[in-house]
Amino acid sequence: MLISFEGIDGSGKTTQARLLAEHLRRAGTEVVLTREPGGSDGAEAIRRLLVEGGTDRWSAETEILLFTAARRDHLERTIRPALARGATVITDRFADSTRVYQGVTRGDLAATVETLHRLMIGVEPDRSFIIDIDPALGLARGAARGGAEDRFESMGLGFQQKLRAGFAALAQDHPQRVRLIDGHGTPDEVARRVQAAL
Numbered sequence: 175m176l177i178s179f180e181g182i183d184g185s186g187k188t189t190q191a192r193l194l195a196e197h198l199r200r201a202g203t204e205v206v207l208t209r210e211p212g213g214s215d216g217a218e219a220i221r222r223l224l225v226e227g228g229t230d231r232w233s234a235e236t237e238i239l240l241f242t243a244a245r246r247d248h249l250e251r252t253i254r255p256a257l258a259r260g261a262t263v264i265t266d267r268f269a270d271s272t273r274v275y276q277g278v279t280r281g282d283l284a285a286t287v288e289t290l291h292r293l294m295i296g297v298e299p300d301r302s303f304i305i306d307i308d309p310a311l312g313l314a315r316g317a318a319r320g321g322a323e324d325r326f327e328s329m330g331l332g333f334q335q336k337l338r339a340g341f342a343a344l345a346q347d348h349p350q351r352v353r354l355i356d357g358h359g360t361p362d363e364v365a366r367r368v369q370a371a372l
Contacts, residue, residue, distance in 0.1 A: 176257060176297065177372075178268035180344075181305040182337045184312030186357050186364060190305055191266045193365040194372070198262060206256040209266035210244065214251040217244035234280035241272045242290045249295060269295060270302055270352070274340035279333065298351060303368055304341045307357035309334035 177194070179187040188209070195207040211221040220240055224232070232240065245268070256263045269291050277287035309331055345354040353371040357364055 175262045175300040176253065176268075177262065177264045178270065178299040178302045179264070179266050179305065180268070180270045180274075180302055180341060181357065182307070182309055182312045182334050182341065184315035185305040185307045186315075186361065187303075187305045188266050189361050190303065190355075190357075190364055190368055191264050193361060194368055195264050197365070197369060198264075204259075204261040206252065206261050206263045207266075208248070208252055208263065210248060210268055210271065211241060212244070213248040213253070213265065216247035216251070220244040220247075234276045234283055235286070237280075238272060238276045238283060238287055238290060241276065242294050245269065245272075246294050249297065253297075265299075268299055268302070270304075270341070270344055274337055274344060278340040278343075279336040300351070301372060302348075302352045303371065304345050304352060304354050305357040305364065306338065306342070306354050309338050311358075 179191040179194075181187045191207060191209075195205045198205050210217070211224050212218045220243060224237065224240055224244070248265075253263050253265070269287075272291070273284065273287050277284040312334055313331060342354065345352040355364065355367050355371060
């Protein structure tokens with residue numbers, strides 16, 4: 175299976191991806207835990223361009239191209255080889271993040287995102303989990319975490335609120351694939367919701 179975790183910044187998706195990977199490994203499944211942007215050498219190099227620096231560093235259109243390039247390298251070098259040998263791949267973000275971050279919240283670019291996805295990626299996860307939390311809580315978590323990868327968090331609460339609405343709409347539009355998971359509570363409580371939804 176290809177499983178993705180999505181959500182606003184600071185939602186806890188990285189923690190939940192790791193906890194699900196640990197759960198499946200205990201059950202005897204080979205799991206490749208990866209992330210986007212990143213997950214391969216080329217994609218990690220592109221990641222630094224995308225998540226660091228000022229909020230006005232790139233236009234939404236340029237971001238779509240960079241994210242698609244990173245995702246293509248990730249798909250070729252990490253995801254497809256793992257799936258081909260029978261492993262389960264859990265990725266911290268995939269195409270749904272581009273659909274929401276660049277396609278919806280930063281302009282009416284959904285058609286551009288979908289066209290590039292169809293041409294260059296052509297793969298959807300078997301299951302996508304959106305970890306849903308209050309945007310103010312997500313920003314507080316991000317601030318507590320610190321680090322240089324804060325470009326999207328620095329776009330403010332209004333941006334995070336638009337992201338949350340975009341992810342909720344995505345879950346409603348794709349109920350066969352996407353599950354909206356309440357991200358409030360302890361990591362173990364949220365993990366049990368994810369496991370039940372899987």
